[in-house]
Amino acid sequence: MVKSEILAGVDVGSSQVCCVVGRRGEDSNVIEVIAGARLPSRGVKGGVVINLHETAYAVQQVIEQVEEQSKETVRQLYLGMRGSHIESVNTQGAINISRTDKEITADDVAGAIENAKTIRLSPDREILHTIPQEFSLNHQRGVPNPVGMEGNFLEVDVHILIGSSSHLSNVYKAIAQAGFEVVDPVYGLLAVGDLVVTQEEKELGCLLIDFGGLTTGLAVYSEGSIRFSKELQIGSDFITRDISHNLRTSLSTAQSIKEKYGVAMGSLLKDDSKVDYTAVDGRTVRSASRRQIVEIIQPRLDQIFVAIEQELRNANLSDTVVPGGIIITGGGSRLEGIVQATEQALSSSARLGLPQDVTGPEEIITNQTYATAIGLLRADVMASPGWVPHKPSRGNSLWSRIKTWADDVF
DSSP: OOOOOOEEEEEEOSSEEEEEEEEEOSSTTOEEEEEEEEEEOOSEETTEESOHHHHHHHHHHHHHHHHHHHTOOOOEEEEEEOSTTOEEEEEEEEEEOOSSSOBOOHHHHHHHHHHHTOOOOOTTEEEEEEEEEEEEETTEEEESOOTTOBOSEEEEEEEEEEEEHHHHHHHHHHHHHTTOEEEEEEEHHHHHHHHHSOHHHHHHOEEEEEEOSSOEEEEEEETTEEEEEEEESOOHHHHHHHHHHHHTOOHHHHHHHHHHHOBSOGGGOOOOOEEEEEOTTSSOEEEEEHHHHHHHHHHHHHHHHHHHHHHHHHTTOTTTSOTTOEEEESGGGGSBTHHHHHHHHHTSOEEEOOOSSEESOHHHHTOGGGHHHHHHHTTTTOOSSOOBOOOSOSSSOHHHHHHHHHHHHO
């Protein structure tokens, strides 16, 4: 059997750069992960490139590692976009059907979506993705697929993701400097959501929380589609910094302490043993109790949960958002007790998000740190969100890309 094409997903975050390579399985909806690697990210801050050379070097190094592990060559990649420069808006588009037969075509769907994209953008902003939420035909809402039906007036509700044009250009430059080409930039929260959230949860209504390093991503799903997304400017690296500051040790040691001995809630602490660690001078040995470590972690974690509650309240989603529960992912979700802490803070059931339709090494596919990069491998086979992809290439018109998408989906 001929092997399918190698796919690569690169998640360029503020804390680290992750890369996963894989290929489609015999079932084209299943991804076979082959290898993965991650390295510290020193050229990105808050999801925005601040140093082209360091970003390019980190991307080059992490891809070299996965190439060595997999014995495969990476040329093109799907790029995960996150950070404070990304915002979202819900809007509508419509189109009149003036033909005699009144039968809705993929062209009509594409036209309605294109009209929804006519929103006012500042000079440095561009649309990353447009996700259809719901169609209406002759003002009848809740039409999942209007193609083939008859009507005079087609409307669509969409969720639009907007990013910084200059940041996108800088990331493309960094990837090009590293010697690779971007197939498609993908909002990382979309990719991870379609990896770890089930369609049943999306239909019922659920909240995805992606605990990143410097940001925490929120996505609310209802009736099968994304309804709200937000990047909070606080993440699990803030906890690491608190540990570093309070225990007077390096950030790397603080990260290790958090991962090995940290607990999200004091009530879950099984013992109050002492933990020895090296002070910031690299020589002095100090000690702290696990109770002391938890008391450092809890206030910052509480702050994150309060920020989440506030965002949901601001969006009028706090009371009805999560009948399907909360799904947790991201590197920060590796903190012991995070599920129980989330349930207590947000008064809802919660679970860790595990990949769907993915095979490969357990140490990669069950590691929340790789979730976005793995999700990127599914970027061209995801059917559930129906989002219209943005392409970095300027060779094809936006209309032709939307038309191609509509033909494929409908």
